[in-house]
Amino acid sequence: MRDQGARAAVEINAVTKRFGNVVAVADFSLEVQRGELVTLLGPSGCGKTTTLRIVAGFERPDSGRVFIFGREVTHVPPERRDVGMVFQNYALFPHMTVFQNVAFPMRIAKRPKREIREKVREYLALVRLEGLEGRYVTQLSGGQKQRVALARALARSPKILLLDEPLSALDAKIRIQLREEIRQLQQKLGITTLYVTHDQEEALSISDRIVVMNEGNIEQVGAPTEIYFRPRTLFVASFVGTMNFFTGTAVTTGGEIKLKWHEVLLSLPPGANVKPGEAISVGVRPERLSLAFDGVTIPPGHNVIPGDVSFVTFLGSIMRVEVMLADGTKVKIDLPTKEGVNPQRGQKVYLCFSPDDAVVLKT
Amino acid sequence: MRRISHEWFFLIPITVFLGLFVFYPLTRVVLRSFTDNLTGHFTLQNYLNAFTQTRYLGSLKNTLWFAGACTLVGAVGGTFVGLLASRMSPKARGMLLSFYSLPMTLSSLVVAFAFIVLLGRNGVFNIILNRYLGLPKFDLYSWHGLVVTYSFYNIPLMTLTMASVFLNLDRSLIEAARNLGAKAWQVWIYVIIPVLAPGFIAGISIVLAGMLAAFGTALALTGMAKSLLSLQIYSHASESNYNIPQASALAVVLIVVIVGSLATLNWIERRLRPGGER
Amino acid sequence: MRRDTVVALIQRSLLVLLILYIVLPLLVPLIFSFSTLWMDIVPEGFTVRWYLKIFDRPKYYRGLITSLLVAFSAVAIDVFICVPAAYAINRLRGPGGGFLRAAFKIFPLIFPPIVVGTGFVQAFNRPPLAWSGSLMLAVFAHATLGFPFMFRNVLAAFQTIDERTLSEAAASLGANLWQRFRYILIPNVIPGILSGSLLVFAISMGEFEVTSMIAGFGWRTMPLLLYRSLIDDIRTASAISGILIATSILAFLGMTLISGRVGAGKLRAAGARE
């Protein structure tokens, strides 16, 4: 056994898992630190669940190793891993009451009756379900079920908590409420957590770090702001949030490297590591774009592209404007709303953005 | 390191059981069917007998006719009752189907006895028929009698299948077809029959296979008077007319007939399926 | 009379007729078994004499005990082989699992009692399998005829509870294989096991075909006694029939009760979701 204190809570080391011809997880490596909440985010079928199930011990990797607090668990069966899991469809035991469900792991561990009773009460209080001990789980609402599932997973005092899309079966409002509660609970208990979701907003809002996955591979690992503002690949840029892309070739003009996009030359953010002749994309978030209705109000140093307003959606706090450019590209812009400012369909406008707000991505 | 998953260990009891009580006896049946009853040498005589001697040929023909008639009656009756059941209130349907599951476990001898009391020469029904209505008696011990008696198994069996088949027939499918401009007959050809066919065929497969091999009630009612393939096997395999190799050969023939019938039904079902092979 | 009333009346009487089709053939031997004389349409006198005879004469009550013994043993064997098998086959993914599930469905069709009997009479008469004529062989024969029914019920139970997820949840909470079965799986599939058991029990109690082919000299089951008495003692036959009919009815009442329980539980669950 290695030195426990120095090591990550979870270490996934070059894990690969195939199902027939499908490579569900490809050479996946990740370290999760103590007390961290790390989210696996990615489109359907990218291998999130499989990764989580490998950590839980339900799947054996074809190659690679898994460590939990320095102890190798690659071939340890799930019941001896000390890992709590919350399932998408709750997986509560239908023949048991709420109390019996939460008490189950302690009963299995042969804890004394009194201790079990106290602990169950404690955990139910933690997930705000006091008073429902005697109910059968079939008589609970979806949100209540997921709280029971959470209390049950925690009741074993696991070293690590795994959650596989725990909120996807709930409606929007409860989803937001419960995800905040999960985050607060996680921070309060300081429990190391791996969280799977395909909902980027959920990932951005609760994670310490996000792992963006695609087809079994890690695309990028980073803090939510980093993932959002500095995506490193086209996939991350387009999967997390909305991004407008301008794709072309890098050229040198006046000692400066710019992107030649059709007839327009776009300045790149300072420090962009691009060679002339390279095919690149420049990505800009809708809220980093602004509109000028004439040539005069354009802020200095901004990139400017002319176009026609093709669609306007009023959303209350913001207004989403779609602008069609000369080549037919549609660009989305989010404007803060102000009474009296109403771009009209067909109106000629200028798109503006600061080079600082753009990200450069190799294609 | 590849660990054998624990599921395989759970299959050990049933594998041992099936090996010992299904595959081993079946192998013995097949092997013995090729041996001579007296000398134990290899011979094809038993199969030759099965297809040349009139008693066996006749019994095979009887079996096919009898099973066919029973299946027909069961299919018509069961479809009718199943349709009615599907139209009933859930409570009435539950009650009806509970009663209709009863014959499934009933001893063939009990059914024989019941019909003797009810329809036998001096049965209640025949007394009414003959003494009070002046009609000829119903002959329970004829082929008709056997078909009627076995219908007590087959109609309920078919009813259980067809009731669930009719219940699963989605009304909105029919409505959608009508809405798309299909005429009544087109709805039948393109929607109803293809949807009903798999369940119906599955139902008559069970009835037909059962009837091809049935003999308990027939034995109790008519002894060996009605020559069925299964009764021929029974008489050779039990003490009365001991000839195990001949019984084995006839049993193999019976299995082949059953498998052939099931395969034919399966083939028909695939043709009826929309988009199935033409 | 209103038109709906007429329709309702027709429906009601149709239901009664359809139920009579099953009930009448079962009722008649029952009435017969409790009557002193039945020559005309209406039976005469009430007696339990024919039943008392069964409990008085060793030949008959031994037959009853033998039948019960064989039925309980066959059920026990089928539970023992089918519960693990259904668990495993429900878990098998891919074509292998599908093939096995289909095979178990058509197995009883292509391997009917007459073939089981023909196999059993010749397969178990030499050491080390010299079981001919033994009661044990009857037990195995009944277990062979009954296991598809047990298997079907238990497999359906495993399929409806989403066994895999429940097992994984229990494992993640520290339960080992034995504890998962003991605390999670068995309590959830017990309705299926009970239904299967009742079915196998009822089938075994009434089994005549194979039993008569492999019967030894030392024992008789109820259906074998019934077969004899059909020829020479129609009164005893009526009492044995009565017992066997009662067995079937009780088995089905039991199964209806079980499925009603399960159904009610589901209803409760569905109601709570709204």
Ligand SMILES: Nc1ncnc2c1ncn2[C@@H]1O[C@H](COP(=O)(O)OP(=O)(O)OP(=O)(O)O)[C@@H](O)[C@H]1O
């Ligand atoms: N048991 C299995 N057998 C065969 N293929 C599987 C199995 N489990 C997963 N896969 C395949 O592996 C790939 C990754 O699946 P996984 O369930 O990990 O995706 P996911 O990211 O969780 O997707 P989702 O968001 O839809 O849950 C998919 O292509 C899936 O079809």
Ligand SMILES: [Mg+2]
């Ligand atoms: Mg998933």
